[in-house]
Amino acid sequence: MELIFFYIFAIVALASAIAVISIRNPVHSAIFLMVCFLQVAALFVLLRSPFLAAVQIFVYVGAVMVLFLFAVLILDLGRERFGEYLHHQSPIAIIVVVGLIFVIGLGLARGKLDAPLGKYTEAELVKNIEVTGELLYTKYVFPFEVISLLLLVAMVGAIVLVMKERK
Amino acid sequence: MDVNIKLFLPEIFITLFAFVIIGIDLVMPKGSERKHLARLGIIGSLAAINVLIINSGVTGTTLFGLFIQDGVSIFFKVLFLLTGIVILYMAMLYEEKVKNFKGEFYALILFAVLAMMFMASSNDFISLYVSLEFLAVTLYILACYTKEESASVEAGLKYLITGALASGFLLYGITYLYGATGSTEFTSISRILTGKEMSGFLAIGLILVVTGLTFKIASIPFHVWAPDVYQGAPTPVTALLAAGSKAAGFVILMRVMFTALGSIKPQWVLFISVISASTLLLGNLAAMPQKNIKRMLAYAGIGSAGYLLMGIAAGSVLGSGSVMFYLLAYLFAISGTFLAIVIFYNSEGSDSIDAYAGLSRRSPLLAATLFIGLLSLAGVPPLGGFIAKLYLIAAVVKEGLMWLAVVGVLMAIAAMYYFLLVIKRVYLLPPKVNLPIKIGTVDTALLYSINIATLILGIYPGPFTDWVMEIAKVLFRGN
Known part of the structure; x- marks a missing residue:
């Protein structure tokens, strides 16, 4: 049961993080960032840290995001225009990212967690x-x-x- | 409470002086000169050096094992404080260029020195990351301090974006190392890893942590920021990045690689050697066509990171001792060169290498400083840089990494070429204008003492090399 929730939260967090950087409208992007922060807060709850989850929501979703949205609205950024100039870098970026994912995946497949984790009891x-x-x-x-x-x-x-x- | 105040007294001194500078700055008349604040900062740094030397016998860990004071941290703290003194003096010469908030400029330089001192004392991944971030934030601000110039703003922004990315790598790597060992403290990580096989988690953690730390030392893969930031940032800040931030990066790299991960050394030697060799090649070859002296020194700095990584790849007492000696020689060579650049810029308003033509006929002292500083960076005997490179190459040869030594020797020749191009302009070409450049009395004294220090390190290095080799043993005590 917990595992299912973990996967739901993790996938939504990743998807919204990707949306943050790929959507061109800054207001939408900020709202997706909020979604991402909320999912991370949910992950903290799954890790038995309700305090961290609450702090995450208060500080990031509350204070930081409100400031961020204010900045976006006041500065009237509109659609950002410098995106198109960076297209020639995308093949290299894709190679680097795929390589990194491959290395990390290989390590994870070979890895095992043998460290004593979770030294705190439920109590x-x-x-x-x-x-x-x-x-x-x-x-x-x-x-x-x-x-x-x-x-x-x-x-x-x-x-x-x-x-x-x-x- | 586990607190031994003697161990972190110098840090308290620097913090106090930084606060006092900010406080006095508030009550000083608006728009007036703030050079006294820099002098105050220099006095504070001298006091902290004194405290360090008086208490140099007191070593150990405090604050629940998160803070360590040993020979290595004392050595690096003295190095950082000396850097701070030179940078504060340089900033004083540069003050007219800083339009707004002159007092805070000096305070921020002191805060940067403080952050580097914390880095030298971190004994745990958490204190390491926090103090690293403290330094980074301070340097982001300093890099775009002259915000009227677009080059400076560009420098700050590029530094911030690469820095944030590198921080992400470092943090992600730390979580994997924690997952593999269940600890963030260096000595206990080393204890847990002794006799263990390399697991996948450990490998990812190692690769990501090293990649994240390459940002601080400006080596491949996070070297891209260096040329633009070195060129655009205010010159004292560039010198701070070159001499201070790089040394701070190396002290934590040494602690992580030797103290924490020393027991799995055979697994990471190749990784570090490849980074070192590629950094050597890129830095030294890309420095050749540069037209701006700060940009050229940025590429030369990348090359130096390659040399210093040779010492890490050697992974021995000899290797880490030579890293410390190199950083000592590098500090004097870099601070002399940058002091000359600031004085030259104040008089001519240019950083381009062509403008340096015929400098020897206009100011023999500046020309001689550049001559000694640049040739020491290139590694010409009988200067400090030569001994440092010799020791580093000897360290990798002793560990059987012959190919890395060959790359190092070849790139030393390349470095000779592009530094001699500058020296040719300074000494052989005729000057465009024939006015002598004025140098103040204190500047003259400082330039002389820096040059003499470089010469002493080259001619009579014996006591210094013995000293650093003795200190370096501390790093390997855990294994």
């Missing part, structure tokens, strides 16, 4: 938020702090690149 997984929160502030405090610096730099960057300093 612990019920306390999803507590486990995540505790890990963030204890074991993963170093990456957490680095990310806070990264966000600061990103904010400085957004101001520096967009605003004009008043003289």
